[in-house]
Amino acid sequence: xxxxxxxxxxxxxxxxxxxxxxxxxxxxxxxxxxxxxxxxxxxxxxxxxxxxxxxxxxxxxxxxxxxxxxxxxxxxxxxxxxxxxxxxxxxxxxxxxxxxxxxxxxxxxxxxxxxxxxxxxxxxxxxxxxxxxxxxxxxxxxxxxxxxxxxxxxxxxxxxxxxxxxxxxxxxxxxxxxxxxxxxxxxxxxxxxxxxxxxxxxxxxxxxxxxxxxxxxxxxxxxxxxxxxxxxxxxxxxxxxxxxxxxxxxxxxxxxxxxxxxxxxxxxxxxxxxxxxxxxxxxxxxxxxxxxxxxxxxxxxxxxxxxxxxxxxxxxxxxxxxxxxxxxxxxxxxxxxxxxxxx
Amino acid sequence: xxxxxxxxxxxxxxxxxxxxxxxxxxxxxxxxxxxxxxxxxxxxxxxxxxxxxxxxxxxxxxxxxxxxxxxxxxxxxxxxxxxxxxxxxxxxxxxxxxxxxxxxxxxxxxxxxxxxxxxxxxxxxxxxxxxxxxxxxxxxxxxxxxxxxxxxxxxxxxxxxxxxxxxxxxxxxxxxxxxxxxxxxxxxxxxxxxxxxxxxxxxxxxxxxxxxxxxxxxxxxxxxxxxxxxxxxxxxxxxxxxxxxxxxxxxxxxxxxxxxxxxxxxxxxxxxxxxxxxxxxxxxxxxxxxxxxxxxxxxxxxxxxxxxxxxxxxxxxxxxxxxxxxxxxxxxxxxxxxxxxxx
Numbered sequence: 001x002x003x004x005x006x007x008x009x010x011x012x013x014x015x016x017x018x019x020x021x022x023x024x025x026x027x028x029x030x031x032x033x034x035x036x037x038x039x040x041x042x043x044x045x046x047x048x049x050x051x052x053x054x055x056x057x058x059x060x061x062x063x064x065x066x067x068x069x070x071x072x073x074x075x076x077x078x079x080x081x082x083x084x085x086x087x088x089x090x091x092x093x094x095x096x097x098x099x100x101x102x103x104x105x106x107x108x109x110x111x112x113x114x115x116x117x118x119x120x121x122x123x124x125x126x127x128x129x130x131x132x133x134x135x136x137x138x139x140x141x142x143x144x145x146x147x148x149x150x151x152x153x154x155x156x157x158x159x160x161x162x163x164x165x166x167x168x169x170x171x172x173x174x175x176x177x178x179x180x181x182x183x184x185x186x187x188x189x190x191x192x193x194x195x196x197x198x199x200x201x202x203x204x205x206x207x208x209x210x211x212x213x214x215x216x217x218x219x220x221x222x223x224x225x226x227x228x229x230x231x232x233x234x235x236x237x238x239x240x241x242x243x244x245x246x247x248x249x250x251x252x253x254x255x256x257x258x259x260x261x262x263x264x265x266x267x268x269x270x271x272x273x274x275x276x277x278x279x280x281x282x283x284x285x286x287x288x289x290x291x292x293x294x295x296x297x298x299x300x301x302x303x304x305x306x307x308x309x310x311x312x313x314x315x316x317x318x319x320x321x322x323x324x325x326x327x328x329x330x331x332x333x334x335x336x337x338x339x340x341x342x343x
Numbered sequence: 344x345x346x347x348x349x350x351x352x353x354x355x356x357x358x359x360x361x362x363x364x365x366x367x368x369x370x371x372x373x374x375x376x377x378x379x380x381x382x383x384x385x386x387x388x389x390x391x392x393x394x395x396x397x398x399x400x401x402x403x404x405x406x407x408x409x410x411x412x413x414x415x416x417x418x419x420x421x422x423x424x425x426x427x428x429x430x431x432x433x434x435x436x437x438x439x440x441x442x443x444x445x446x447x448x449x450x451x452x453x454x455x456x457x458x459x460x461x462x463x464x465x466x467x468x469x470x471x472x473x474x475x476x477x478x479x480x481x482x483x484x485x486x487x488x489x490x491x492x493x494x495x496x497x498x499x500x501x502x503x504x505x506x507x508x509x510x511x512x513x514x515x516x517x518x519x520x521x522x523x524x525x526x527x528x529x530x531x532x533x534x535x536x537x538x539x540x541x542x543x544x545x546x547x548x549x550x551x552x553x554x555x556x557x558x559x560x561x562x563x564x565x566x567x568x569x570x571x572x573x574x575x576x577x578x579x580x581x582x583x584x585x586x587x588x589x590x591x592x593x594x595x596x597x598x599x600x601x602x603x604x605x606x607x608x609x610x611x612x613x614x615x616x617x618x619x620x621x622x623x624x625x626x627x628x629x630x631x632x633x634x635x636x637x638x639x640x641x642x643x644x645x646x647x648x649x650x651x652x653x654x655x656x657x658x659x660x661x662x663x664x665x666x667x668x669x670x671x672x673x674x675x676x677x678x679x680x681x682x683x684x685x686x
Contacts, residue, residue: 161504214649236653306557
C-alpha cells in the first residue's frame with residue numbers, strides 16, 4: 001500500500017481485458033493514489049466506459065497520438081507482447097513509467113523483472129520512461145516459495161508441473177470452456193476458437209507456442225524468468241505446463257532438491273512467515289490449496305508439504321494462486337506501489 | 344490374445360462396476376476363450392443380468408457360499424481392497440486363479456504384480472489358488488515407459504505429477520462431476536458425496552487416504568508398485584497425484600534422470616518400438632497425448648518428449664492412458680491371457 005502523500009496519473013492499458021479489469025479493481029481495493037485514471041483499450045472498445053471509484057471513465061482508443069497527448073505517471077499494461085512492443089516505445093518517449101504484463105521486455109537485461117516480496121530491492125532507481133516487467137503468472141507463485149527456501153537451504157534443482165486455468169488465456173478462452181462444457185453435457189457438438197483441441201474435460205499439455213527445443217514458451221518462461229528473478233542464472237530447473245479445464249487460479253506440483261539438509265517443521269515455519277504466502281496444509285482434515293478457494297485472494301497458498309525421500313534433502317509441495325491477481329494484476333499494482341514510494 | 348485351444352470358466356467379480364463392465368467388454372473384444380461366465384456383484388445387483396457375447400447372464404451375489412459352489416478357472420476381481428481381503432481367501436481355497444485389481448495383495452512378497460509387456464516373465468509358474476495382482480492405474484502407464492528406458496539408459500531418478508480422471512474413483516464420482524458441472528453452470532448450489540471438495544472446475548491434490556508420511560496412498564502406490572514391477576527396490580522416485588475434472592484417462596508429467604547419456608532421437612525410436620506404447624509427438628502440428636483421444640484405446644500414448652537440460656542426461660515427457668482399460672481391465676485380461684498360455 002502507498003503511505004506517501006502523493007497523487008498520480010495512472011493509465012491502465014488493456015482496461016477491458018480480464019487482467020485489465022482486475023487491475024482496476026485492485027487499484028480501488030488498495031486505495032492506490034490515483035489523480036486521473038486513463039483506461040486504454042483497442043479501437044473496438046473506444047467510447048465505452050469503465051467504472052472506477054464509483055465514477056464512469058471513458059475508454060481511450062490505444063494509438064500513438066493518444067499516448068503522446070496523455071500525461072501519465074504510471075501505466076499498467078496488459079495487452080499482449082505484440083502490442084506492447086508496438087506501443088510501449090511510444091510511452092517511453094512520452095516519459096510514462098511502464099509496468100508491462102506481457103512477455104515482450106521481461107528478459108531484456110536492463111528491464112527489471114519484479115515480484116515485490118521476492119526481489120523488490122532490485123527496483124532501486126526509478127526514472128520516467130522506464131519499463132518494469134511483470135513476470136508470467138506461473139512464475140510469480142513459484143518464485144514466491146523458491147526465494148525463502150533458496151535463502152535457507154540453497155536450491156539444487158527444481159521440477160515443476162503446472163495445472164493452469166483457462167482465464168490465463170483470456171475472456172474468450174473462459175467462454176470456450178463454458179460453452180464446450182454445456183454443449184458436451186447436452187450431447188451437442190462443440191466448436192473451437194481459442195484452444196487447438198477440446199478444452200472441456202480435457203488436459204492440454206500445451207500453453208503458448210512451441211519452440212525449437214520442443215518446450216513451450218510458457219515452460220521456458222517458468223525456467224528463464226525464475227532464474228532472472230532469483231538472480232540464479234544457472235539454476236537447475238525444468239517444467240511441464242498444462243492447461244486444465246478450470247476457470248480460475250493456477251496449481252503447481254513442485255519438487256525441490258536442496259543443497260543443505262532441511263526439516264519439514266522448519267520448511268513449514270519458514271513458509272508460514274513468508275510475506276504473501278499462506279499455508280493450507282492439514283491433509284487429514286482435507287486442507288490443501290485448491291484453485292476454487294484461492295480465487296479472489298491475494299496470497300499464494302502452499303500445502304501438501306512433504307519430504308522427498310528420493311534425494312538427500314528435498315521436498316514436494318503444491319502451490320495455488322489466483323493467476324489474474326498475484327499472477328498478474330495484483331503484482332503489477334504492487335510494483336506500482338513500490339515505484340510510488342521511490343518517486 | 345489366447346491362441347491355445349482351451350476353454351475356461353471365468354468369473355468377473357464386481358461385474359456392475361466401471362472396471363467390471365470394461366473387463367466384460369474386453370474379454371469379448373479379445374475373444375477370450377470363455378466356457379462359462381460367472382458375473383458376481385453385491386447383493387443389491389443380484390438377479391440383474393449382464394450382456395456377454397450376445398447372451399444375458401444372471402449376476403450372482405458375492406458371498407462365501409457362491410464362491411465355494413462355483414467352479415471357476417480364472418477370476419477377475421474389481422471390488423476394492425476391503426472386499427478383496429474378505430473374499431479372495433475363500434476363492435483361494437476354492438482353487439480359483441485370482442487376478443485382483445485392488446491394492447489388497449499388490450505388495451505381498453509372494454504375489455506377482457504384473458504388467459504383461461513389462462514383467463510378464465515374472466509369471467513363470469501358474470497354479471490353482473494363486474493371486475496375481477493388477478497394478479494401480481497410474482503405475483501401469485508409468486512403468487510401460489520406464490521399463491524400456493531403464494533397460495537402455497538406467498533410471499537414476501523419476502519425478503511424476505499426475506492428472507487423474509474421476510472415472511478412477513468409480514461411477515458415483517463420474518456422476519458427481521457431471522452433476523456439479525451442470526449445477527454450477529446453471530447457478531445452482533452443488534452437493535458432495537464422493538470427493539471431499541467440489542470437483543467440477545477444481546484440481547484436487549488428493550487421491551485416496553493420507554498416510555503418516557503425508558503422502559497419499561495413491562502417491563505411494565506409484566512409488567512402491569513401480570519399484571516392485573521394475574524389480575528396482577531402491578529406485579529413486581517421487582510423485583504427486585492430483586484428481587482433475589475430466590471423465591476418462593489419466594495424464595502424467597514425467598521427469599526422468601538417466602545414468603547413461605541419451606539422445607532424443609534414440610529415446611523416441613526406443614519408445615516407438617515398445618509394445619503397448621504409441622508415440623503422439625508432433626507439437627508443431629498440435630499432436631501430443633490427450634486424455635479425450637486415449638479413451639477407449641489400448642495403448643499408452645507418449646509425447647512432449649524433450650531433453651531436460653537441468654540434469655546431465657534426462658528427459659521430460661507426457662503420458663496418457665485409459666485408466667479403465669490399460670490402467671485396469673485390459674491389463675487384467677492380458678494377465679489372464681498369459682495364464683491361459685501357461686495352463
